[in-house]
Amino acid sequence: MIEARATRQTYIKVFVELAVLTAIEVAIAFFTFNETLRIIILLGLAAAKAGLVALYYMHLKYDNRILSIIGGFPLLLVVIMLIIFMFDQMTRR
């Protein structure tokens, strides 16, 4: 069971990746360029960091898939909420 888990080295490696991604995020925050592109990059970086924490630190990568389904289902609801919001925005005025 222990063998199926991440090792200490994996945890440290993920930590370095999280630190680097955070540094990139903060660097991007001080640049102004295409606003839409900037938002997409920043959200992508945040999703990558969240994914690293969920997969390795919360062990979703090694656990039964049902736990990923339980945790992922609300995210599907978020997407539905955002789509409804976008339609609401587009049909205003």
Added chain:
Amino acid sequence: MNTATATTEQIENPFPGMPPLKFAMWLFLASEIMFFAGLIVTYITIRFTTPTWPVVSDILNIPLVAANTFILIVSSVAMVLAFEAVEHGNHRFPYYLLATAVLGLIFLGIQAFEWNELIHEGIRPSTDLFGATFYTLTGFHGLHVAGGVIWILYTTVKAFRGGYAENHIGVELAGLYWHFVDVVWIFLFTILYLI
């Protein structure tokens, strides 16, 4: 007559090897994800429907909060190392738990300092929609950090008294909660401070 014993003994775990507590913890986390998702989508909706939104980088102390974000990430590493240590029977794991709790407290201290600064600049929850949403989101997250610190301190004390020797589910559950709080902050930092 022996039906009672039969029902309690013969319930099979549909997910072999998974502790029921861990399954329950994930159900709880799913409800927490929905809670924060509701808040974040509300923020996005308000932000994009409000014509005058302040330039957040002019108001918020981004380097300070970036450092705080880093502190929370380090606390997550300490937590996961505590779990790794307890799983391998390493007796130093209570120190990792203590480090996690201390880092969590530092995060809260910096957030309190940030709020204090903002309030002195005249940005209050009642100032405008930015203030209202900013304090609601960071406040609910801060409460979760505070709850997590209390939970981890309890775990730490129990660990120093020789707890978790036979099973370490308690450390794992506290870890899951703590990492969840970290994940929420990853999104809040991006959405509130960087975008």
